[in-house]
Amino acid sequence: MDDILFSSWGREITDNREKEPDDFKKVEKLSLPEQFTQDENIKALIGWYGIVLRSKDVHIVDLCRAYIQAVQDESCGKCFTCRIGTKVLAEILARICQGKGEQEDMDTIARIAPVVKEGSKCNVGQSGPVPILDALEYFAEDFKKAIEGKKPIPQGSYRHKVTAPCMDACPIHLDIPGYVECIHEGKFNESINTITERLPIPGILGRVCVRPCEEHCRRAILDEPISIKHLKRFVADNNLQKNKELIFDQDPSEKTGKVAIIGAGPGGLTCAYHLALLGHEVTIYERLGEPGGMAAMGIPDYRLPRDILGFEVEQIQKMGVTIHYNTMVGKDIKLSEIEKENDAIFIAIGAQTSTNMGLEGEDKGYKGFIPGVQYLQDINMGKDPYPEGKKVLVVGGGNVAIDCVRSSYRIGKEDVNLVYRRTKKEMPADHVEIQDAEEEDVQFHYLANPIKIITKKGKVVGVECIRMELGEPDASGRRRPVPVEGSEFVVDCDILIPAIGQAIDLSLFEGEDVVETTRKRTLVVDEFTMQTNNQKIFSAGDCVTGPSTLIRACAGGRKAAINIDRFINGKELEVSFEDHFDMIFREVKVFDPEEDIGFLGGRKRLHLQMLEPEERKKTFEEVEKGYNSIEAMSEADRCLRCYRIGMVAV
């Protein structure tokens, strides 16, 4: 960045205050958006990692005052230093800003701030004084002037938000430190309530989330990340066992309406839940005979038992949400009919078909050729997709591919193989899952790609593959696999399962241009409001993003619900406060993997008990056993509670 007057962000000190704009030193590691909202320019940033000053309009002392007051407001009160220390600091700074500063005030700040920083229990107090101390060091003259001037300083305009590395990484921004702390304190009900403020299906995500949060867990720098996913599962299971139901406080909007949702997957369910909380009448149309979408059909029972899913969907239904099963929109009911009868529509149909491999004969209906999603769906409905087949070859490296191989042994297949064109390192599937599959004896063939289906009398008997090597990186940053000439080889198999990706079935539109779609057959929506070019239709999840994660679909569903509610109430749809901060946080990065935390580590995460590979590969019983309350409380105790506050001057 080259328009910065001063920055101490991330300990990289850049001071251009005495320089002409043309001579400004660039701030290397930082990028900061120009604007907060359309009408508000970002004049300064102050937060856990220092101060960034862009405009001379900002008075540093007032900026510090506003920030430490925000820290005090957000302090949980659970430790002495943060609770009282930031209060004392806030009052001193407020006094200086009123023109009532005293000579010793700077010394007092310099004495208290380090104690708050070093003595506080969590990152609110630990990071709160950081920019104040920077200001004292680099803006001492401004403070002196303010104190000696004895004149009030005009108050600036500021916006602030609490975040945490894990919260920021979570697409739906669950208050992870909050619910983890509740677990540590044994307040399991409060914990589940914190989660369900945003996410209605914690039992599902607590089992199958790809957990971007854990990748951004500061504890990982010390030893290992907090087991956030398993903790979520624990409170969800505990709730299921103890309460037998979730009770949600419904708080109807001023105006309520009728909303149709297409697809009872994670996105549709989350949207339905939030709409129901706001009192809207929601009807879901689901093409299959049960809820869950890909969560039910694409994820085998050994990872996500069906009763968990059933329980959570039941809670949403209890709020008054109707689900019509076995109803395919476009076939059993027309979209236009639905549109007529409802005030808004949310399309969350996911990416429910498999991508073609581009091999000859793929569409010929050979026996033994079963697309991955279809294969899993059959198994999940209790069928063996092709009982005669015993030797399985799955193509692909994502979670669907892994689910296919792991399920295969469980329905009695004898020999299970996986072919992937890159190496294990590049595999997009969850690495824990890959390891589980290896333990269960799945044979992995890396750096290989199928080039021809071999058949006999209309049945698959094998696949010809070619060896690959890794070349230059592609757009995704991964090295592109290139075939090695003359390295063809044949793998015998009687079931061939392509699982290289999923595609979106847009047949609900019956060929009409109801909404704008892309070349990849995804729906085009506004990134903040989830509205399509048809005002009444909103969409989110895989059918918008392309095949992605469950939690991302849930986040989309929630966002859509908020905007559908605004739409029904005749309010203008707008970028939310949270979205504005998301944009800032995305740039300034809430998580710094290089950070020197300076605490004692060495406290490893508590691993779950699992069924033994030999036992588990024969059954669809859930593999992971889940924490008991004691384990959960102890694991939760590892959390560093990395709440931090970011503030901009506008």
Next chain:
Amino acid sequence: MVDLSIDGKEITVEEGTTILEAARSFGIEIPTLCYHKRMNPIGSCRMCVVEIEGLPHPMTACNTPVAEGITVKTNSERLQAMRKETLTLLLVNHPLDCPVCDKGGECTLQDLVHEYEIEGKGYQVEKQKQESVYATPLIRYWPDRCIMCLRCVTACREIKGLGAIDIVGSGFCSNIVAVNKDKCESCGECIKVCPTGALTENVSQYKGRPWMVDRTKTTCTYCGCGCQLEMNVIDNRIIGITSKDETGTNKGSLCAKGRFGYEFIQSEERLKKPLIKKDGKFHEVGWDEALNVVSKRLSEIKESYGADSIAGIASARCTNEENYLMQKFIRAVVGTNNIDHCTRLSHSSTETGLTTAFGSGAMTNPIADVLKSEVILVTGSNTSENHPIFANYIKEAVLKKGANLIVIDPRKIDLVDYAHIWLRQKPGTDVAWINGLMHIIIKENLEATEYIQERTEGFEELKACVEKYTPEYVSEITGIPASDLRDAAIMYGKARPGSILYAMGITQHITGTNNVISLANLAMLCGNVGVEGGGVNPLRGQNNEQGACDLGALPNVFTGYQHVSDEEARKKFEIAWGVENLKETPGITALEMLNAAEEGKVKAMYIMGENPMLSDPDGHHIKKCIDSLEFLVVQDIFLTETAQSAHVVLPGVSFAEKSGTFTNSERKVQRVRKAIEPQREAREDCWIIAELSKRMGYDMDYSGAENVMEEICAVTPSYSGITYKRIEKQGIPWPCTDADHPGIPILHIEEFVRGKGLFSAIEYQKPTELPDDEYPFLLTTGRVLEHYHTGTMTRKGKALNKLYPELLAEINPTDAKDLGIGSGDIVHITSRRGDIKVKTQISQRTDRGVVFLPFHFSESPANILTVNAVDPIAKIPEYKVCAVKVEKAG
């Protein structure tokens, strides 16, 4: 093990130890305000910061586990400065009002401020007026003094498992608030752990500085938990109750009764002088006159009708020494075995049942053992109301040790909130579900085969008997869904060790003995008796119920369960007491005495510290029996309903005014110490009995309670090693057979007292009186947390009455709707034996078709309604089941 260095000392501690624990175990003191041994580290005060070499940040010692090879500094200049600054900050919202603060002189904050030489003028901030309303009226909250260390919040959540209070708000405005006010049990755990004067007792009108107060350590007078507490006395006046962390089973915890229920001791209503009834009215008389009348009348009746026309009732509330003397008086001076006490009404079926199965009727394991249990089965015990301190342990086992909890109770009691499985049986169907559990355990091959073979007998008969108790059959009888029963059986059957706790919900039935035997069967089936964390544990209802039994206040045994028919035992007592011809036939039981009075067989009764008019079933009948007596002498501290019918009333003293011992439910013999002088002309019960005895020609010459205990030891093998000196600091669980014997916390370890554990085949049998068209409701009785027994103590002060002022009959919402009753409406409850008028409380705790009635209230005595049917072996009445009708009062 982990090696580390703290302040230059090389030490080795167990993995998982915190730096604070490690330091303290090696005598290195690190200051703390929020840390409390019994709770998980809170980490709020930041006083315990330490430096670890190589790390830029100081860390709090209380919640940082040790790591291999670290070098810790606990007292550097940097740390000193940090602590000093933290304390200075703390004084921002803590006034230096030490001169007027109750806690001044024993305040941790005060001590630290002194140690770190903090001066009064620190930082100033604008303060906000804070609400001072607290979760309970018995405690005063001083928000200004509260340093928000969160000990109170944590104790409420972790020790009590309640979470009634929590921190609310943010930053400087955060505050301690009663977030779940209805959960507050007024136990005062929060006061106990508060390091400053932010929480103070709000009961006593009298206050005093800590150094003016005499603190007498003694044993609580309420339930069988046997909590250790300190009576705080100034000028012979009790101004409060405190407790110490490390003493007794309660570890400093008390319940609302223990901590706040002391007003009765110095109540104006206490009996001041002996009373003699003349012309239907009581007249105050001197001791000489009263004792002379009593001794004369008893002697005359003995002379005219024989010794067996006299009967005595001893007391589970009196000391061991008093009970010993009472039974000695009845046996040696009067010459009859007609001595009993209220255990007849609560746990006589435990004595008969467990003695049959194991050879001893006492609690097999100490309560703290549940912390080692994998599974805990609680049945017929509303533990959190009746044995609150034992309930703490159950909750701790579940919340902190991960034990599974099965609650089997017709009422949705508070423990259900902590249970993994709750089964709601129809009252009176216990044998059926217990047999059902055993049926499933055997079918699933979960029984302890080796244990059964080596340590028990009678298994085949049991097996054959439970064969027909299939889950479906049991479900039909009990109303428990078959699948839930199966889950419970598997949970209890699979986890070892498993502990069973029960109380009156099991014992007070005509099948009480059978119920108890069945529980013993179940425990033995899984090899859970004689093991740590296992056992069959009857929770005794009264402070000294165990002791009164131990000391021979029963018609069939001398002290230590030495049977009166045992000639050797009789000889021993004849020699010890210097008498001849002690009776070899057992006397009659409590209820039989009253029936015999009605029949004219018993002419005189001497009742010490009991109130059968209110506590015994079928109250109208009881009154008739008592009125039939020619002579009744009642010795009590209040003019109870029973005392009002007496011819002579002798004022005894409360536990605060005498010395002696109580034996708690865990068989632990503990000291009772005199904290104040007797009120007015009341006299210690020992003295009264001895004086009567002397007047009837038998000298009882004791120098004091300790002297009585020496005699008890000499004649009682299980108590023979117990001396006051040995139990000065902490109690000893009997059997304690010689002066060096440490006592036995767990019974039946290698061998059952009777040799082999005996399985008995028990069939289900219906209760005497079940609802019918005329009396469609099932009445079940019990206690509430705030009151005790017939209310003679708990209703004599303001504190507990504030919490639970009047009797409330619990009725299920659906029934209430059918009857057109709202909460607070008055109803008539009628049984075949009488009727009462009572206010209702609509509550989900009680099942449809059931009415629950506490029995503490003389104005609406529940026992007017109960049935006079008894267990044929234990003679315990069936308090828990009778048929009634409920009608809205017009």
